[in-house]
Amino acid sequence: MSPLLAAGAFTRPILRWFWLTPLILVIALIAGTAIGETSIPIDIILKVLANKLWDAGYAVDPIDSGIVWSYRLSRAIVAASCGTGLALAGVVLQALLRNPLADPFLMGISAGASTGAVSVTVAGLGAGAVTLSAGAFAGACLAFGLVVLLARAAGSGTGGGGRGIQTAGAIILAGIAGSQLFNALTAFIITKSANAEEARGIMFWLLGSLSGVRWEDVMLAVPAAVGGLLVCLWHMRALDAFTFGVDSASSMGVAVRPVRGILIGVMALVTAVMVSMVGAIGFVGLVIPHAMRFIVGSQHARLIPASALAGAVFLIGSDVLSRVLVPGQVLPIGVITSLIGAPAFALILIRGTGAR
Numbered sequence: 001m002s003p004l005l006a007a008g009a010f011t012r013p014i015l016r017w018f019w020l021t022p023l024i025l026v027i028a029l030i031a032g033t034a035i036g037e038t039s040i041p042i043d044i045i046l047k048v049l050a051n052k053l054w055d056a057g058y059a060v061d062p063i064d065s066g067i068v069w070s071y072r073l074s075r076a077i078v079a080a081s082c083g084t085g086l087a088l089a090g091v092v093l094q095a096l097l098r099n100p101l102a103d104p105f106l107m108g109i110s111a112g113a114s115t116g117a118v119s120v121t122v123a124g125l126g127a128g129a130v131t132l133s134a135g136a137f138a139g140a141c142l143a144f145g146l147v148v149l150l151a152r153a154a155g156s157g158t159g160g161g162g163r164g165i166q167t168a169g170a171i172i173l174a175g176i177a178g179s180q181l182f183n184a185l186t187a188f189i190i191t192k193s194a195n196a197e198e199a200r201g202i203m204f205w206l207l208g209s210l211s212g213v214r215w216e217d218v219m220l221a222v223p224a225a226v227g228g229l230l231v232c233l234w235h236m237r238a239l240d241a242f243t244f245g246v247d248s249a250s251s252m253g254v255a256v257r258p259v260r261g262i263l264i265g266v267m268a269l270v271t272a273v274m275v276s277m278v279g280a281i282g283f284v285g286l287v288i289p290h291a292m293r294f295i296v297g298s299q300h301a302r303l304i305p306a307s308a309l310a311g312a313v314f315l316i317g318s319d320v321l322s323r324v325l326v327p328g329q330v331l332p333i334g335v336i337t338s339l340i341g342a343p344a345f346a347l348i349l350i351r352g353t354g355a356r
Contacts, residue, residue: 021305021309024309024313025080025309025312025313028076028080028312028313028316028317029073029076029077029080029316030042030045031316031320032072032075032076032079032080032316032317032319032320033045033068033072033073033076034072035320035323035324036067036072036320036323036324037323037324037327037328038067040064040067040068040072044060044061044064044068045068045073047060048060048064048065048068048069049068049073051065052069070214074213074214074215074217074218075210075213075319076316076319077218077221077222078210078213078217078218078221078277078278079210079278079312079315079316079318079319079333080225080312080313080315080316081218081221081222081224081225081274081312082221082225082274082277082278082281082284082315083284083288083310083311083312083313083314083315083316084225084228084229084308084309084311084312085221085224085225085228085270085271085273085274085311086103086104086271086274086281086284086285086288086311086315087284087285087288087289087307087308087310087311087312087314088225088228088229088232088267088270088304088307088308088311089103089104089109089228089267089270089271089285090102090103090104090284090285090286090288090289090307091232091239091285091289091300091303091304091307092232092239092263092264092267093107093264093267093285094289095239095240095242095243095300096239096242096260096263096264097171097172098242098243098245099171099172100290101172101286102171102172102175103284103285103286104267104271104285105179105280105281105282105283105285105286106172106175106176106179106286107144107147107171107172107175107178107179108143108144108146108147108174108175108176108177108178108179108181108182109140109143109144109267109268109271109272110140110179110271110275110280110281110282111143111178111179111180111181111182111183111186111280112139112140112141112142112143112144112146112178112182113136113137113139113140113143113271113272113275113276113280114136114139114182114183114186114206114275114279114280115139115143115182115183115185115186115189116135116136116137116138116139116140116142116272117132117135117136117139117275117276118186118189118190118202118206119135119139119189120132120134120135120136121135121202122189122190122193122194122198122202123189123192123193124193132276135276136272136273136275136276137268137269137272137273137276139182139272140268140269140271140272140275141265141268141272143178143179143182144178144264144268146174146178146181147171147174147175147177147178148171148174150174150177150178151170151171151173151174186206190202190203204332205278205279206279206280207279207280207332207333207334207335208278208279208280208281208332208333208334208335208337209278209279209330209332209333210278210319210322210333211330213277213278217277220273220277221273221274221277224269224270224273224274225270225308227266227270228266228267228269228270229304229305229308231262231263231266232263232300232304233304233305235259235262235263236300236301236304237300238254238259238263239263239300239304240299240300241254242254242260243298278333279332279334280334281315281333281334281337282334282337282338282341283337283338283340283341283342283344283345284311284314284315284337284341285311286341286345287341287344287345287348288307288310288311288314289303289307290345290348291310291344291348292306292307292310294348294351314337314340315333315337318333318336318337318340319333319336321336322335322336
């Protein structure tokens with residue numbers, strides 16, 4: 001097959017998704033904005049948007065306008081961005097490591113980002129010169145670097161050759177150890193540097209919280225999610241090759257080390273940005289890619305856009321549940337994703353075992 005025909009074969013699935021994805025995403029964003037302790041009619045949401053974006057001059061209650069624009073809409077957009085970013089990180093890590101358990105949470109990236117963010121906000125690391133996102137990114141990179149070094153020390157290596165599967169298993173085990181280490185460091189920093197009220201707020205945030213997000217966070221979350229999606233789509237053929245192993249990817253013309261470095265670096269950055277805003281949210285990067293493989297298959301031309309959309313919708317829905325499940329209280333969104341994700345992942349494991 002010629003390169004032109006091959007490119008067309010890979011782009012056709014994306015074009016089929018193109019018209020459907022924005023529609024589903026807009027519906028999810030409207031639902032996330034409308035549903036809450038106080039329900040907001042859709043026509044009010046549309047009027048508020050028209051007033052804010054085009055100065056339409058519709059008569060809208062100021063309270064409803066504040067709820068829609070200053071609280072729920074920005075929250076829904078950040079939730080969609082975080083869901084997209086975490087789901088894509090799971091897709092990439094599972095392909096590169098050839099391990100179905102790989103995701104930012106288990107690989108220590110989320111834990112390292114949390115440690116970096118807490119070090120900046122609570123311990124005052126950087127004396128105000130380091131931003132929260134920069135601290136989270138540094139922590140994520142440090143955590144993943146430690147995981148790779150630990151895997152190498154275990155004798156598996158991280159290069160090519162016939163040890164790719166051993167490498168994946170070693171990195172997963174090292175990731176679990178790294179996660180525990182950085183979770184312990186986070187707890188130590190909080191205990192040492194924060195007062196009781198700060199500690200309570202930070203621990204709630206670490207379980208996943210969208211309560212504090214505003215439009216400034218949207219301006220950071222959306223570019224991170226879109227950038228991560230574009231990088232994944234650009235390397236979708238390389239990701240297909242990696243699923244057959246490092247040797248196979250190299251024989252197909254993939255520059256293994258540079259491509260792997262770019263993909264892991266970008267996903268670490270995306271994860272760090274998301275964690276710096278909403279805390280560590282589990283199961284999104286683990287469950288969503290698996291669920292989408294059952295629906296659209298393993299080809300990354302389909303899997304990447306499907307996982308991005310499903311992650312966005314899943315986290316918007318989880319945020320809605322966190323606000324309405326217990327009247328008068330907002331649950332950490334990480335609690336909701338775990339309550340949904342753990343049984344879903346168990347079902348995926350059972351179905352996968354039965355299929356074999």
